[in-house]
Amino acid sequence: MPLNTVMFRTLFLVVVAMSFLGCTGTRPPDIGVTDGRLADCPSTPNCVSSDADPTDEEHYIDALDAGNADDSAVWEAARAAVEALPRTEIITESDGYLYAESTSRMLRFVDDVELHWRPASRTIAVRSASRIGRSDFGVNRKRVEQLRTLFKERLEN
Numbered sequence: 001m002p003l004n005t006v007m008f009r010t011l012f013l014v015v016v017a018m019s020f021l022g023c024t025g026t027r028p029p030d031i032g033v034t035d036g037r038l039a040d041c042p043s044t045p046n047c048v049s050s051d052a053d054p055t056d057e058e059h060y061i062d063a064l065d066a067g068n069a070d071d072s073a074v075w076e077a078a079r080a081a082v083e084a085l086p087r088t089e090i091i092t093e094s095d096g097y098l099y100a101e102s103t104s105r106m107l108r109f110v111d112d113v114e115l116h117w118r119p120a121s122r123t124i125a126v127r128s129a130s131r132i133g134r135s136d137f138g139v140n141r142k143r144v145e146q147l148r149t150l151f152k153e154r155l156e157n
Helices: 003-021 071-084 139-156
Strands: 047-049 088-094 097-103 110-118 123-130
Touching (some): 047 139, 071 139, 110 139, 123 139
Antiparallel strands (some): 047 123, 097 110, 110 123
16 A cells, blocks of 8 residues: 555544544643733743733733723623633633633634733733644634634623
8 A cells, every 4th residue: 555545544544533532632730820920821832821921922912901991891891702702611710810711613622711800900811822732823813813802892882
């Protein structure tokens, strides 16, 4: 059997197995807020965070800006924005912190999404990270930008 056929069959079986088993990975142990900050991103390019060093172009992303909106309206808008993200489920929420899981459509990869309300700076820190793999092809950055758009829309209404 030619090598290309063997490689194709092997790749096909891996993709099929991953589709059935999912690619959830395990929930990271460092989820949450420690010393007023969300966890650092790993060195891999599959995570973005507003708590990353602003000079780290690979990982840094702006926090969500609450402007002058009422505190309760800010959190409601943030929560509603997360709920509006496709295939995203809020897992836990408490005192200005929210943790959700987003699942990809095809291979069922699970990404972790976190928000942390910081009233003193009128911002919501945000972190979105893949659990497995190295590259996410910009999915986490796009998710946060979509979240930003949804947040602004809900804050204005």
